[in-house]
Amino acid sequence: MWRTLPGVSEGDKARFDAVDALVARSRVLPPPGERRRLRMAHGLTQQEVADALGVRRATVGAWESDDPGRRTEPRPPERDAYARLLDRLTELYPPPPAPDVPAAPESPAAPPARRTVPAPPRPADSAAAAPRTRPSVRKPAPSAAPAGEGRYPAGPLAVLDGAGLAHLADGRTAPCPAGSVAELVDWALRAGLGAERLHRHGQDADPLVVLTEAAAERLGLPPRLENRAFDDGMRLAEDHPVVREILAAGWKLTRRGFGPWPRIYRSAEHGRRRCVQLAVLGWDALEDRAWPGAGQVPPGELARMLGTYAARVLTPRGSTAVTGLELMTALRPPTRPVRDGAAWTSGPVPGSLTAPVDPAPPEAPEEHPVAEGRPAGQELDEEAYDWVRPGGFTDAECALPYVLGLDVNMAFAAAANRLTVGLGAPVHTDGPRFDKKVPGAWYVDLSHVELDPRLPSPFSPGGDRPSGPAWYATPTVAYAVELGHDVAPLEAWLRPEAGAYLDPWYERLRDAYLATMADLGVTKDLTEAAYLAAMAGHKSVDPAAAAVLSAIKATVKGGIGKLRERAQGKARFRTNQRWPALERPTWRPDIRAAVIATARVNMHRKMLKMAAHGRYPVAVLSDCVVYPAPTPSPLDLLPRTPDGRPAPGVFRLGVSPGMTKLEGVRDLWWAAEVIEEHYNPARHIKDDPTRDGEE
Structure with a gap:
């Protein structure tokens, strides 16, 4: 209409067109539930919407999903067309009035787990005053907790x-x-x-x-x-x-x-x-x-x-x-x-940790009461790697110009996946036959196991070969058997009641990690080269999402660490006295040991496969391993099959937990100087100021 008005210059027309484009472009899409309601109100299937927009049906399903781990947001150019569809449907099927943030006289939190009778339903209080809300112009996060519906309309x-x-x-x-x-x-x-x-x-x-x-x-x-x-x-x-x-x-x-x-x-x-x-x-x-x-x-x-x-x-x-x-x-x-008859009582949830249990003497930290009087060398030492190859680089490696740090994504979370851990108290036995299906601590001599000196031993955090009998968690002993060696435990503390306690924990954190990486533009469908390019600057895509990613990774490591929380308040604590954390069912140093042992074994298994292709690490720290390399790209370091695919069992590039990212690149002489000063180059390789490395 304005085009026909007198006195409208060409410059005004251009500005008006730009304004119209801004208005036409939807800045905030309706929440997933509303998108689904609008589609169904018009009798459309997801496939029909997908065909109109030129995307897959699963993509439309992800746009409408209430599951934060599956949900995605449309991106241009499909986003504008999808927004136009939703706008037209909203005109035809306007939503009911959105509720304000309601007030409630009491907290709607869940009843405690321990109770004698089921909690009666709470009557609604229609007289509660509802504080008014006003909308914000900020676009909500794609997976922020939904509000305005359910029992918690204000969100978490x-x-x-x-x-x-x-x-x-x-x-x-x-x-x-x-x-x-x-x-x-x-x-x-x-x-x-x-x-x-x-x-x-x-x-x-x-x-x-x-x-x-x-x-x-x-x-x-x-x-x-x-x-x-x-x-x-x-x-x-x-x-x-x-x-x-x-x-x-x-x-x-x-x-x-x-x-x-x-x-x-x-x-x-x-x-x-x-x-x-x-x-x-x-x-x-x-x-x-x-x-x-x-x-x-x-x-x-x-x-x-x-x-x-x-x-x-x-x-x-x-x-x-x-x-x-x-x-x-x-x-x-x-x-x-x-x-229980006519009454209700509290019972255990199968597969859960239901009560506090004391650790076996070798599993306990030195200040724990059950460790009092424990002989030296009788403690379970299942920790992450901190190893530097004795003797440094070989002559052939000195001819290579670079060292690359490869970091395993969510290594401790991946180690928790499908891991059988003890659910109850330990039971002592002498001269047991080893069973990899039974979690526990085994006193066994692994000093006879011969391994390549260019690799760290899988049986100790420092990578040293054992010198005699020692206590090991089940995953470590199972790996010795996997390598073809005989094991004859002298004694053991075993937990016959066992299960995959950490599986749902792993799955939720895995989904959270992958969804957040997708927000940062790093997805599982990327090629290796595209993955490296996306990782090089993913933190700058959305600093808020990058902070969430950091928190998710810290949740994994911190949660595993809390399984063996040490005594707090050193001024008030005396050795071999109990401290409050011991009264939690989740104070379980044996589970922590099993997770860390599995992560360390997983690292060694991949390093052993790399060694079969002539690649030997020079240093390892926890989930980061450093290799000499001919170029700054891991694509030239990681072994391939004749058809160009990654070799089986080696470190692989990818976003999924257990796969690998590039942690850092340095000159080989830098690593040589760090080793000469008795430091681990894996600890500092990500400090390269030219790279956007991971925390």
């Missing part, structure tokens, strides 16, 4: 800014009038925050409210936390006004007090939890090593970032290590309600 968490505005995971905002921490907890329980349980017998995730520095100051909290109540952590003093105010309002704090991740709760009522988790950014709740740059991003972006992590992994419960351990329990809760 909120980030509170200094103006009293709560930023939700899906981009919305809601006013938070709380002027104190006690009022904030009340608001969080009314605002519809939370996330549904991951297992039918588990617990729903408690609301998480993240406090920016300005929000913390507004609530009377100090901008920095200096008081160390004990030497194992920082928290507010018990007589701090905020702590007194919380207690006076009838709330309680956990034994850890009010620190960077305080949990504030009341006793359950009618079987319903009333608990809120806070995270104080100014007190380093989000450590920069796990969440790079999280403390500097705007509240809305931080909510999107944490919401993506919550949807794909779990609503954060503390550090990534704590969350990794909590994820195990969320996926494998210890108990379930079972009927």
Whole structure:
């Protein structure tokens, strides 16, 4: 119409065309559920939509999926056409009015796992006041936790800014009038925050409210936390006004007090939890090593970032290590309600860790009570590799100009996949026959095993050949048998009750990792060359997604490490006395040892296959191995079959857990100098300033 108006110049027409193009381009697509509703309302199949847009039916299914691990977002040029289709369908089938963030009188969290009778259904409270929300113009993350539907319409968490505005995971905002921490907890329980349980017998995730520095100051909290109540952590003093105010309002704090991740709760009522988790950014709740740059991003972006992590992994419960351990329990809760006659009681969940058990003496750290009086050399030493080849480079290798670091993706997660671990207490036996299907610790002599001196021994973290009998986890002894050697254990601590406890943990973290890598443009369908190119700059694609990726990887390593949490508060702790972590069913150093042993064996198995093609490592550190190389490209290092495919069993490039990425490239002389100074080049090869290496 405007084209026919008098006085419209050609320059104005160009600007008007540009404005029309901006308006026509949909910036925010409807959520997956709405896309599905619109398609079905018009009687269209996914195949019909796919045919019209020139994509596969599975692609349309991924655009509509509620599963964060499967969901993808359309990209140009299909995105514009898909947005146009959704706009037309929205005109024909307008959605019902979107609900505001409702209020609820109590926390909708799940009932505790241990209970005597099923919790009765909670009646709806129609008189609860609903705080109004206003939409944000920021595009929500493709897999941020959905809000506006279900039992938790506000999503899993909120980030509170200094103006009293709560930023939700899906981009919305809601006013938070709380002027104190006690009022904030009340608001969080009314605002519809939370996330549904991951297992039918588990617990729903408690609301998480993240406090920016300005929000913390507004609530009377100090901008920095200096008081160390004990030497194992920082928290507010018990007589701090905020702590007194919380207690006076009838709330309680956990034994850890009010620190960077305080949990504030009341006793359950009618079987319903009333608990809120806070995270104080100014007190380093989000450590920069796990969440790079999280403390500097705007509240809305931080909510999107944490919401993506919550949807794909779990609503954060503390550090990534704590969350990794909590994820195990969320996926494998210890108990379930079972009927005992006319009553209900608590029973174990098959395949879960149901009660705390003490480790076998060789599995225990030296400060544990069962390790008291243990002879020297009788401890289980299953740790990751830290090895440098004695003698350095050969003459032939010195002629090569480079060293390449190859890093195994999610090595410890991959090691946990299909790993049989003990579920109950250990049982001692003398002179057992080795059985690779039985998890445990075996006292066996592997000093007779002959291996190539250019490779590290698979039986020790330092890569040294054993000098006599020692304790090993089942995966290590099984590998000796795999290599064709006889083993005759002298004694063992075995766990006949066993299962693949970590399988759902691995699967959820694997899916979270792959979905986040896809957000960064790195997918499983890339060729090796395209994969290397995508990895070279993937972190710059979306810094928020890169931070989520870092947190996912830290969740894996930290969760495995937490299985053997050492005693905290050294000033108050005395050796061979119990500490609180020992009372958790998930305090299991034997499971940690089995995972690490499997990861180390997996590394050695690949190095052995590489050696069959004449490639020998010069150093290994955990999941990173360094090789001399003729060019800076791993494509020229990794062995191939005659038809050009990767040789079986060697390190392979790819995004999946257990596959490999390029960690770093350096000149060979650099590695020689590092070795000369008695350092491991695998530790520093990723520090190359010309590369965007992985954490």
